[in-house]
Amino acid sequence: MKRLLSLAVLGLGLAAPAFADLALATSKNCMSCHAVDRKVLGPAFKDVAAKYKGNAGAVDMLAAKIIKGGSGVWGPLAMPANTQVSEADAKKLAAWVLLAR
Numbered sequence: 527m528k529r530l531l532s533l534a535v536l537g538l539g540l541a542a543p544a545f546a547d548l549a550l551a552t553s554k555n556c557m558s559c560h561a562v563d564r565k566v567l568g569p570a571f572k573d574v575a576a577k578y579k580g581n582a583g584a585v586d587m588l589a590a591k592i593i594k595g596g597s598g599v600w601g602p603l604a605m606p607a608n609t610q611v612s613e614a615d616a617k618k619l620a621a622w623v624l625l626a627r
């Protein structure tokens with residue numbers, strides 16, 4: 527029983543961050559322009575993850591772009607600055623985006 531319980535806790539521990547950061551992304555308005563699996567105004571997060579796979583600097587680079595906005599990587603549209611996002615949250619979001627598939 528104890529063993530089962532700790533397995534359940536482990537399972538939750540692994541699954542929870544994905545949901546937590548989708549909730550964060552939703553609360554920061556990211557999901558009005560993005561989806562995990564398809565292009566909306568901005569690129570699908572799974573495409574972003576594939577593009578920067580194995581790129582060690584990607585979390586910091588994307589976190590900065592999430593806050594400041596920018597253009598020219600995915601098409602003609604620019605991402606406006608998301609100044610409501612703290613640096614810590616931007617890093618969390620960037621790390622979460624990079625795990626999308």
Ligand code: HEC
Binds near residue numbers: 551574603604608
């Ligand atoms: C008003 C629409 C809009 C909102 C809101 C928005 N984005 Fe974007 N996002 C875009 C567009 C458009 C691009 C493509 C920019 C480009 O081509 O360089 C983009 C690009 C990105 C990229 C890839 C950047 C790159 O250089 O490859 C990431 C990561 C990203 N957005 C994350 C987020 C997160 C996290 C949020 C919420 C804090 C967010 N976006 C909110 C429109 C938006």
